[in-house]
Amino acid sequence: MSEFMAEVVGKYNYWLYVVLMMIGFYAMIGKRNLVKKLLGMNIFQTAIILFYVSTGVKRGAGIPIVDKYAALKHGVDAATVVNPLPHVLMLTAIVVSVSVTGVALAVLLRIYREYGTLEEDEILEKIGR
Amino acid sequence: MTTSNLHLYVLAAPLLTAFFVNLLGRKSRSWIAPLALGSLAFSTVGSVLVLLRVLTHGAYSYTVGNWNPPFGIELLVDHLSALMLLLISAVALIATVSALKSAEREHPGREHLFFTLYLILIAGLYGLVLTADAFNLYVLLEITSITSYGLIAMGKERAPLASFNYIIMGSIGACFYLLGVGYLYILTGSLNMADIAILLQGLYGTAALATAFAFVLVGLGVKMAFFPLHGWLPNAYSLAPTGAGTMIAPLMTKVTVYLMIRVILTVFTPDYAFFHSPLVQSGIVWVAAGSILCASALALGQRDLRRMLTYILIAEVGYMVGGVWLANANGLTGAILHIVNDSLMTLCLFLAVAAISYRMGGTGFDRLQGIYRKMPVTMAAFTVGAFSMIGVPPTAGFFSKWYLILGGIDAGHWGFVAALVISSLVNAVLFFRIIEIGFFFAPGDAHGHGHEAHHEEIKEAPLQMLQPLIFTAIALIVVGLSSGPLVDKVIRLAIPGSF
Numbered sequence A: 001m002s003e004f005m006a007e008v009v010g011k012y013n014y015w016l017y018v019v020l021m022m023i024g025f026y027a028m029i030g031k032r033n034l035v036k037k038l039l040g041m042n043i044f045q046t047a048i049i050l051f052y053v054s055t056g057v058k059r060g061a062g063i064p065i066v067d068k069y070a071a072l073k074h075g076v077d078a079a080t081v082v083n084p085l086p087h088v089l090m091l092t093a094i095v096v097s098v099s100v101t102g103v104a105l106a107v108l109l110r111i112y113r114e115y116g117t118l119e120e121d122e123i124l125e126k127i128g129r
Numbered sequence B: 001m002t003t004s005n006l007h008l009y010v011l012a013a014p015l016l017t018a019f020f021v022n023l024l025g026r027k028s029r030s031w032i033a034p035l036a037l038g039s040l041a042f043s044t045v046g047s048v049l050v051l052l053r054v055l056t057h058g059a060y061s062y063t064v065g066n067w068n069p070p071f072g073i074e075l076l077v078d079h080l081s082a083l084m085l086l087l088i089s090a091v092a093l094i095a096t097v098s099a100l101k102s103a104e105r106e107h108p109g110r111e112h113l114f115f116t117l118y119l120i121l122i123a124g125l126y127g128l129v130l131t132a133d134a135f136n137l138y139v140l141l142e143i144t145s146i147t148s149y150g151l152i153a154m155g156k157e158r159a160p161l162a163s164f165n166y167i168i169m170g171s172i173g174a175c176f177y178l179l180g181v182g183y184l185y186i187l188t189g190s191l192n193m194a195d196i197a198i199l200l201q202g203l204y205g206t207a208a209l210a211t212a213f214a215f216v217l218v219g220l221g222v223k224m225a226f227f228p229l230h231g232w233l234p235n236a237y238s239l240a241p242t243g244a245g246t247m248i249a250p251l252m253t254k255v256t257v258y259l260m261i262r263v264i265l266t267v268f269t270p271d272y273a274f275f276h277s278p279l280v281q282s283g284i285v286w287v288a289a290g291s292i293l294c295a296s297a298l299a300l301g302q303r304d305l306r307r308m309l310t311y312i313l314i315a316e317v318g319y320m321v322g323g324v325w326l327a328n329a330n331g332l333t334g335a336i337l338h339i340v341n342d343s344l345m346t347l348c349l350f351l352a353v354a355a356i357s358y359r360m361g362g363t364g365f366d367r368l369q370g371i372y373r374k375m376p377v378t379m380a381a382f383t384v385g386a387f388s389m390i391g392v393p394p395t396a397g398f399f400s401k402w403y404l405i406l407g408g409i410d411a412g413h414w415g416f417v418a419a420l421v422i423s424s425l426v427n428a429v430l431f432f433r434i435i436e437i438g439f440f441f442a443p444g445d446a447h448g449h450g451h452e453a454h455h456e457e458i459k460e461a462p463l464q465m466l467q468p469l470i471f472t473a474i475a476l477i478v479v480g481l482s483s484g485p486l487v488d489k490v491i492r493l494a495i496p497g498s499f
Helices: A002-010 A012-030 A034-055 A068-074 A085-115 A120-128 B003-027 B029-057 B079-106 B111-130 B134-153 B159-188 B193-200 B207-224 B233-239 B242-273 B278-300 B305-325 B329-360 B376-390 B396-410 B414-440 B463-481 B483-494
Strands: B060-063 B074-077
Touching: A002 A012, A012 A034, A012 B159, A034 A085, A034 B159, A085 A120, A085 B134, A085 B159, B003 B029, B003 B060, B003 B074, B003 B079, B003 B111, B029 B060, B029 B079, B029 B111, B029 B483, B074 B079, B074 B111, B074 B193, B079 B111, B079 B242, B079 B329, B079 B463, B079 B483, B111 B134, B111 B242, B134 B159, B134 B233, B134 B242, B159 B193, B159 B207, B159 B233, B193 B242, B207 B242, B207 B305, B233 B242, B233 B305, B242 B305, B242 B329, B278 B305, B278 B414, B305 B329, B305 B396, B305 B414, B329 B376, B329 B396, B329 B463, B329 B483, B376 B396, B376 B414, B376 B463, B396 B414, B396 B463, B396 B483, B463 B483
Parallel strands: none
Antiparallel strands: B060 B074
8 A cells, every 4th residue: 555655656746637637537428518528628638738748847957948059069968958849749739629629619609509508418308309 | 843742732732722712712602612622633633643653662751841750740651641642632522522512502601611621621631641740640630620520510400519529529539549649758759650669669568558559549449430439420420511421421430540550550560559469459359340230230220311321330440440450461451442442432322412412301211212213313323332331242342341351261250250241231231221212112102291292393413413423433333343453552562561
C-alpha cells in the first residue's frame, strides 16, 4: 500500500489528470443533459492538454527562450530549458478543442430551437411522440 | 508546377477553392458548381499523375517548408497513399455532381456554406492519407470530423441531435488517439511515424507501448465505427443531408481504416502489432467477425433503405478490420482492395438513394413499391451496386471478398470466413427484399393509402444525378474486372515485403 502511495505522490500530476479525465469521461457518457456532456468533453480535453504540458517539464529548468547568439556559439544545454514541443502541440490541440466546442454549441442552439430543451430524456420523449 | 510537389496541389485545390466558394457563392450560386467541380477535377487529374509517378519511380517523401524529418513535417507518398489519393478524388468528384443537385433542393440559399464545409472535408481527407506525422494526423482527423459534424447538422429533423452524439463520440475517439500519441511521444520523443518506428525497436515488451497501441486503436476504432463503438454512425449518416451522406459515407470510414493500416504498418510495425501477441491479433479478428454478424443482423431490422445501408457500412468496416488483422498477404490485400471497392459500391448505393429520395421524398420501404417501373435506370444501377455488396461476380465486391476469404483460410481463421459468408447471404436477403418490393409490388399495392396522387408524376431522376450513378455502376464492373492488375501493380507493392 505504501509503495502504491509513493507511486501516486511521486507522479501526482499524472494521477490528477487521470482523475480529471475520468470525471470528464463520466460526464460525457453518464450525464443526460447535453450541455453537461459538452462540459465533460471540455474537461476531458483539458486533462489531456495538461498531461502533454507536464511531460515537457524538467526539474529546475527555465523557460525555453534563449539568447540566439549564445545558443549558436555554445549550443543549448537541454537540461536548462523545459521541452517546448508539447506546449506547441497543445496550442494546436486547444484550437481544435475550441472549434469543436464552437460547433457543438451551435448544434446545441439548433437542438434547443427545435425541441425547447437540452435534456436528452425530454428530447427523446418529444421525438417518440 | 513541378511534379515533386504535385500532391500538395492536389490537397490545396479544394482547400483554397472552399474559401472562394464561400465568397463568390454568396453573391451568386452559379459560381459554386464550376468552382467545386473544377477544383476536384484538378485534384483528380493531379492524383492520377501522382499515382503514375509512384508507379514508375517508387514511393517518395516530401518535407514541408524544407524542415527535415524527424523535426519537420513529412508527407509520404507511397503506393498505398497514392491509391487512396486517387480514390478520394474520384469518389468526391462523382459525388459532387449529384450533391450539387440535391443541395439545390435541400439547402436553398445556403449552398455556399454547404460546399465550403464539403470541400474543406475533402482537403482534410487528402491530408490524412498524405501525412507521415502522428500529431498532424490528429489535427487532420479533427478537421475532417469538425466539417462532417457541421455537414450532418445541416440535415433535417433529428440531424442536429445525431450530429451532437457524433461530436461527443468523435471527440472521445480523437482524444484517445491523442493520448496514445502522447504515450508514444513520452517513449520516443518523436512524432514522425518512421522515426517512432525506429525508436520503438527494443521497447516491444513495455506496458507503456501496449497502452499507447490500445489507445490509438480504440481511438481510430471509434472514428471508423468498428462494431461495439459504432453507436453514432447510423443516425449521423442516415439523417445527414443527402449530398453530404453521398460523399461522407463512402469516404470517412474507409479513410480511417486506411489510417489504421498506416499506423500498424508504419508506426508500430507489423512485427509488434500482429506477431508480438497472437492473442490480441486473433482476438481482434474474432471481434471483427462478431461485428460483421451483429451489424448484418441489425441491418435486417431496418425499414428504411438509407438506414439499412448504414448498418451494412458498419458490417463492411468489420470486413476490412478483420482482413487487416488476419496478418497475412491475402488478408491485407483483400482489406486494401475492399477499401477501394467498398468506397465505390457505397458511393453507387448512396447515389441511387440520393436519386430516389430526390423523386420520392424519402427512402422508407413503403415508398419503394413499384420503383423499378418508375425509375428503371436508377434501379438498374442500384442493382449493380447491390450485387457488388452481395459479392456477385464480375462486380468489384466479389474480388475483394474472395481475397478476404482466402486470407481467412490462410490464417486458419474459420470464424471470420464463416462470418463473411453469412454476411454475404444476409446482404443477399436484404437486397432481394428491396428488389422484391421495388419490382413485384405495384405502386401502393400493400399499403395503398394516400400516396397514389403523386405517384403518377414520379419519373426518372434528373440527368445530373443519373450520370454519376451510371458512371459508378460501370466503374464497379470495370474495377472488378481489372482487380488483377490493381492487386499486382499497386496493392502488392503497398504491403511490406515481410508478408
